[in-house]
Amino acid sequence: MTYVGQSASAAQQSDPGEPGARASLRDVVMAYVGLTKPRVIELLLLTTVPVMFYAARGVPDLDAVVWTVLGGTFSAGSASVFNCVYDRDIDEQMRRTRRRALPRHIVSPRAALVFGFVLGILSTVVLYFGVNALSAVLSVTAIAFYVFGYTMLLKRRTTQNIVWGGIAGCFPTLIGWTAVTGSLSWTPVVLFMVVFFWTPPHTWALALRYREDYANVDVPMLPVVKPAREVGRQIVLYSWVMVATSLLLWPVASTGPVYPVAAAVLGAVFLVEAHRMWQRTKGTEDLSVIQPMRLFHHSNLYLTLLFVAVALDPLLTR
Template sequence: MAAYVGLTKPRVIELLLLTTVPVMFAAEGGVPALGLVVATVVGGALSAGSASALNCVWDRDIDEQMRRTRRRALPRHIVSPVAATIFGVVLGVLATVILLVWVNALSAGLALAAEAFYLVVYTIWLKRRTTQNIVWGGLAGCFPALIGWTAVTGELAWPPVVLFAVVFFWTPPHTWALALRYRDDYAGVDVPMLPVVAPPAVVGRQIVLYTWATVATSFLLWPVAGTGLVYIVAATLLGAVFIAEAHRLWAKSRQTENPALMDPMRLFHVSNLYLALLFVAVAVDPLLG
């Protein structure tokens, strides 16, 4: 059972749900119906778990060679590729049914599109072919903001599009920091992540640019959604910390090419904290406003 749960990448699911539920509060302008939140969370979790399981099936050859992934169920041959495929497909079907029946067709369609995009566009097409793999492949992780909003309102609007863009710009610095730490792993399996094919200083500069874009985009929610003081203060303080850490990593990358001395995981963890607290502010702002 633990092996099958591991196939769903629970930490990724946690992050995706963290960008879903707060948007539901923003869409409602308060506390959304509990039943709707539960259905959206369960459907979203199953959809993300399905995409992750099928990703594990496709990437099992390189996962077996990388330190970060070699302990997963497929490289250890605890679960067979056929069983994992069936598991992933079943989760995807259940997710679609739950969202279709207890949420709405638009949310179900968006979840299905995100799953297909992650598996086909990112995993199969981009990941092993281009340094821009995570930039465009990361679009799949932006869909929860849209799903959370449409679950409540039944339609798209500009506020979730802004939050979609925030996650889009946030994904490269978050992922490239991790890729700097495991650069040799990616190089060993010929996955052309940017830190594999570009000098650390170039990666550091790109991280800074995308971080500034993330923070700048986060402020667009103020005029678009009419957010209050809670969100504005949170976006300012969190953005300042995120930008400072990105510049710290860039400065380190110009001094050394040793990932251990750069400590890229520090930015990785800061980026997680940034996104989590920013979306918490999205949820809290209408409650206090």
């Protein structure tokens, strides 16, 4: 059974424009930038740089940060471009994505594919020569997992698509650590798991808001195939595991007092928000009542502040 709700606020938005219009040079440049999904890149770098601070137990080498950020930007951009190429058929039908470059035919699929490969090669070269081989290998693995694991294998086949597909978005924690230390340890693995358990509440809240979009293109996101009440319940479960995992960093990494206090406070606030959204799903599918985007935006703030605490902890407890 498909649950798409009675109040389709997403479907009520006006059409932002018809695809295929003549594009200026600026439109083309911005289209290529858009293919890389800059907001996603920002989020991934947010979990990379703070880990470098913690790995260095202070301010990391500036050259290492620059090369890691540059390589990470190319890597995340490459994965996003490949995703846009593969998903261009459904992107054209979804209101949330129909203004992307490929649905509007500003960039051809072939040109976008070449762009994706160029970014992927650049990311590998930059990380290999500017950082180290392990970071480059992790970057390539993340791209491959996002493209083949999530985009091509999981997204259109299972409600668990973003649970396991979200693993690709966890790799920046490992890359940030290896960029400083040249090796892996349990500390970045714990942070990897924090992002892993954060991804379902974050993505399901967004998918709940745009569930009619996903339903129209037969993408089985959890909010499409389950009622909002069940989505809210699973969000709460993952949120509890996420907060517990975040607190695990304290004994595993022997952090100072800054991180555990921040993790506890931020976690408590997040759990309150998750439970409140779940309560709002009782007896209704009306998105104006459930307000899933409130939790979505709060999840961004949670991850931002948590990783800021990761960076600040060694600076304030030296």
